Amino acid sequence: MRYLPLTDADRAEMLAVVRAPSVEALFEDVPAATRLSGDLDLPPHQGELEVERALAGLAARNRAAGAGPFFCGAGAYRHHVPASVDHIIQRSEFLTSYTPYQPEIAQGTLQVLFEFQTQVAALTGLPVANASMYDGSTACAEAVMMAARVTRRRKAILSGGLHPHYAEAAWTLAHSAGVVTRRLPAAVDAERAVVEAIDTETACVVVQTPNVFGTASELGAIAEAAHAAGALMVVVTTEAVSFGLLKPPGAMGADIAVAEGQSIGNPLSFGGPYVGLFAAREAFVRQMPGRLCGETRDAEGRRGFVLTLSTREQHIRREKATSNICTNSGLCALAFSIHMTLLGETGLRRLAALNHARARRLRDALEALPRVEVLTPRFFNELALRLPRPAAAVVEALAAAGIVAGVPFSRLDPRAGLDDVLLVCATETTTDDDIAALARGLAAETAP
Amino acid sequence: MTVLSVGRPTRPESATQTPSASRGHGLVQEEPLIFELGGWDKSGVDLPKPALDAADLGDLVRCEPIGLPGLSEPETLRHYVRLSQKNHAIDLAMYPLGSCTMKHNPRLGEKLARLPGFADLHPLQPLQTVQGALELMDALAHWLKTLTGLPAVALSPKAGAHGELCGLLAIRAAHEARGDARRTVLAPTSAHGTNPATAALAGYAVTEIGQTADGHVDLADLAAKLGPHVAAVMVTNPNTCGLFEREVLEIARLTHAAGAYFYCDGANFNAIVGRVRPGDLGVDAMHINLHKTFSTPHGGGGPGAGPVVFSAALAPYAPRPWLVRGPQGLALAEHASGEAAAGFGRLCAFHGQMGMYVRALAYMMSHGADGLRQVAEDAVLAANYVKARLSGALTPAFPQGFCMHEALFDDAWLEGTGISTLDVAKALIDEGFHPMTMYFPLVVHGAMLIEPTESEPKRELDRFCDALLELAGAVRAGDVARFKGAPYFAPLRRLDETAAARRPRLAWTPEAPTPQPS
Numbered sequence: 001m002r003y004l005p006l007t008d009a010d011r012a013e014m015l016a017v018v019r020a021p022s023v024e025a026l027f028e029d030v031p032a033a034t035r036l037s038g039d040l041d042l043p044p045h046q047g048e049l050e051v052e053r054a055l056a057g058l059a060a061r062n063r064a065a066g067a068g069p070f071f072c073g074a075g076a077y078r079h080h081v082p083a084s085v086d087h088i089i090q091r092s093e094f095l096t097s098y099t100p101y102q103p104e105i106a107q108g109t110l111q112v113l114f115e116f117q118t119q120v121a122a123l124t125g126l127p128v129a130n131a132s133m134y135d136g137s138t139a140c141a142e143a144v145m146m147a148a149r150v151t152r153r154r155k156a157i158l159s160g161g162l163h164p165h166y167a168e169a170a171w172t173l174a175h176s177a178g179v180v181t182r183r184l185p186a187a188v189d190a191e192r193a194v195v196e197a198i199d200t201e202t203a204c205v206v207v208q209t210p211n212v213f214g215t216a217s218e219l220g221a222i223a224e225a226a227h228a229a230g231a232l233m234v235v236v237t238t239e240a241v242s243f244g245l246l247k248p249p250g251a252m253g254a255d256i257a258v259a260e261g262q263s264i265g266n267p268l269s270f271g272g273p274y275v276g277l278f279a280a281r282e283a284f285v286r287q288m289p290g291r292l293c294g295e296t297r298d299a300e301g302r303r304g305f306v307l308t309l310s311t312r313e314q315h316i317r318r319e320k321a322t323s324n325i326c327t328n329s330g331l332c333a334l335a336f337s338i339h340m341t342l343l344g345e346t347g348l349r350r351l352a353a354l355n356h357a358r359a360r361r362l363r364d365a366l367e368a369l370p371r372v373e374v375l376t377p378r379f380f381n382e383l384a385l386r387l388p389r390p391a392a393a394v395v396e397a398l399a400a401a402g403i404v405a406g407v408p409f410s411r412l413d414p415r416a417g418l419d420d421v422l423l424v425c426a427t428e429t430t431t432d433d434d435i436a437a438l439a440r441g442l443a444a445e446t447a448p
Numbered sequence: 449m450t451v452l453s454v455g456r457p458t459r460p461e462s463a464t465q466t467p468s469a470s471r472g473h474g475l476v477q478e479e480p481l482i483f484e485l486g487g488w489d490k491s492g493v494d495l496p497k498p499a500l501d502a503a504d505l506g507d508l509v510r511c512e513p514i515g516l517p518g519l520s521e522p523e524t525l526r527h528y529v530r531l532s533q534k535n536h537a538i539d540l541a542m543y544p545l546g547s548c549t550m551k552h553n554p555r556l557g558e559k560l561a562r563l564p565g566f567a568d569l570h571p572l573q574p575l576q577t578v579q580g581a582l583e584l585m586d587a588l589a590h591w592l593k594t595l596t597g598l599p600a601v602a603l604s605p606k607a608g609a610h611g612e613l614c615g616l617l618a619i620r621a622a623h624e625a626r627g628d629a630r631r632t633v634l635a636p637t638s639a640h641g642t643n644p645a646t647a648a649l650a651g652y653a654v655t656e657i658g659q660t661a662d663g664h665v666d667l668a669d670l671a672a673k674l675g676p677h678v679a680a681v682m683v684t685n686p687n688t689c690g691l692f693e694r695e696v697l698e699i700a701r702l703t704h705a706a707g708a709y710f711y712c713d714g715a716n717f718n719a720i721v722g723r724v725r726p727g728d729l730g731v732d733a734m735h736i737n738l739h740k741t742f743s744t745p746h747g748g749g750g751p752g753a754g755p756v757v758f759s760a761a762l763a764p765y766a767p768r769p770w771l772v773r774g775p776q777g778l779a780l781a782e783h784a785s786g787e788a789a790a791g792f793g794r795l796c797a798f799h800g801q802m803g804m805y806v807r808a809l810a811y812m813m814s815h816g817a818d819g820l821r822q823v824a825e826d827a828v829l830a831a832n833y834v835k836a837r838l839s840g841a842l843t844p845a846f847p848q849g850f851c852m853h854e855a856l857f858d859d860a861w862l863e864g865t866g867i868s869t870l871d872v873a874k875a876l877i878d879e880g881f882h883p884m885t886m887y888f889p890l891v892v893h894g895a896m897l898i899e900p901t902e903s904e905p906k907r908e909l910d911r912f913c914d915a916l917l918e919l920a921g922a923v924r925a926g927d928v929a930r931f932k933g934a935p936y937f938a939p940l941r942r943l944d945e946t947a948a949a950r951r952p953r954l955a956w957t958p959e960a961p962t963p964q965p966s
Binding site: 001002003004005006010013014015018019020025028029031034039040041042043044045046047048050051052054055056058059060061062063064066067070072074075076078084087088089090091092093094095096097098099100101103104105106107108109111112114115117118119121122123127128129131132134136137138145163165166168173175176216217218243244245246247248251260267268269270271272273274275285294295296297298299300302304306308309313314315316317318320321323324325326329330331334338340341342343344345346347348349350351353354356357360395396399400404407412414415428 | 483488490495518519531539548556561562573579610654692694723803814818829877939944954
């Protein structure tokens, strides 16, 4: 077997040193009745060629996003990732290392994390960021828990503009810990309803911008209302490229900002692995979940980096930890950081502007369709459309014609009564031909 | 201290007298932060200059500088390659971190996960366009269920601790469905920190179960602490002392008799895969770290994946989404209706770590049933070999009998020397190895937990043992400086972790105002 270096001669020699009569003897503590005598009913080992043939066969049965016109967003985004990003993250020293518990031989990973944290802090407009969460949705759920700890209150208001999967993931975690979540009705302009839902028992309001319908909002008034009631504002962003064009959460009064970082450096990969960004005001740093990398000095006074404030974490604090997270999204954070370094300020701003410009082109093309209504007034690169019939059926019909038209809102939340709403997204990868194809397809599918 | 021509100090004089098996480190370079290197108007990506009229966005437009430096592509490559050379890696040398299973990461998985049919696939595409991806998830589920002897699996948890949460929330939902509000989870003192942290997150109080002198769960203590208030017993098996809980069937019996569920922390599944099925041991739920047993790369701290297998009793309470096979092929039950109605909810957006599923399935298919069984046998043999070779010089925590996949030593052999477990770990760095897990499990004083895995050739195991035996000789000879000053040969000397925590500096800040972007 190509991955197992021990030979039978090695094994015999090692058994002699161990003084075991057989390998079987090493498993003596396993109850005899439960020891398997033969192989399980699974295929035997296979060579690279055979495994590749089988799995490439499965891959070929999928329609890759890049295979034609494609308009899905809603929490995961198709962007161009520079070739060097994927090359660097496959270096053995990044790919096959562990969490940097021994800082003297993990300065590569640690410096990357310090740079990543600084980039995330800059993007979100908040002073401190952690070394990543699993994804945007779990970062959001952890933010709700953190707000409950900070305020010692047990109620969270979730905007109706929050991605329904995020709301559900937040409910799961909050509910188990006895924190109540109140989810406001889904609407394109759901942020308008948030302020009046805040009361003096509210730990936090969770608002998303751009929201799941694509609406970009000024959240300053919500922050003011939350702070006046002693609550925190958590701002969620699922499209990290928007940080290059839109006012950051920190500038609108966010106490905690969480985001899905997939857009920068990471492929769609059918939903994971992604990378959750988590930033907060400095005063809350000891209540933050996840790993934090900090600067220090070595015995000769040279700058170096270590994991720090670990007294918040599970391996030290156990049941009193701020979170149970251990493994996070290190390599995805590296990909994010490399891509962000390649972009730089200029590149990110251009990329964001380009996305917005493509989405406006898309809006213009769809607005011209007589039976399609564009619902989102101010957007970054996503729009909600109202169709004259259920969006799911339209998407299915267009998929058969080779066009992936977007995400029917009913796929995310079938109970919202928004079956006729279609979410569409354009990025720098969307061409004029793609847009024309979608417009033609939608025109045909919505014809009376 | 001498200084290299580039102005960087060489290792101090004391180090030159210290014998070491390590190789040269002349390739390691100093590397500033990107914020000290990058240009505010420089970019490694060519994008058209926007002719943007952002009037439609009004006051939402970001006007202030963001503070992001950019680098050209060659500068970027050089920055990260230089940094990479400051990392230890499994591809470089042995990485025997106990409980972490640092084994070889096959590159076939990297290649396959990057096929456009997997990597360029959106999680919300119409289901008829992703049938191959769903088939792959179904195949992975089949392997996991067969290997564990349990009938259901939730794939979506994103790491081991997330899997623990998934398991405990299903247990909670199962109890609540019967109107049974149990508030306590039992876990041994030797448990991973994630176990009590997860239990607390899932709304439970945690009570510790004691341990016998020979490193196993204290059955009498377990029996005494079980009761109608106990929702679950969390046990790692093989446990964190590297021992198989030989009374596991009795643990399961007592747990079930008290109306509680048996949660197994599957972090150490590598030791028994293909040899024992947790379902045959009475386990109700177990997470499987795909990044451990099934070797998806650790990536410097993730991403991982932590699917959870469930017994029939817990299967209905698993989280959404579920795979459902119908006349049109595979579908996903994504909402709380039909088959997923009793489930405890949703753990995260979308369907889990697809990129990890591809790698794990490639690993499983490559090994096959026979190869996976060999994995467990070789991993256990390697750990016992290390234990046998070191036992004369170091003090094994549990000298009697065989260990499973990891060998545990305490610090009795260091007593009175002024040298600590930490010092030994740092000295091991000078020998070119990553240290073992230190000070865990907590039940063993100055613990050193060594997990060699099945990936190490015998000569590498011998090199590691020889190095540790040589260090033990230096301990006996009283060469304290070799340990207290270590590491001498790493890119940096020992780092001041106390100072880092006292005044946390968690982000780079400019000394001068950030220049305006052009």
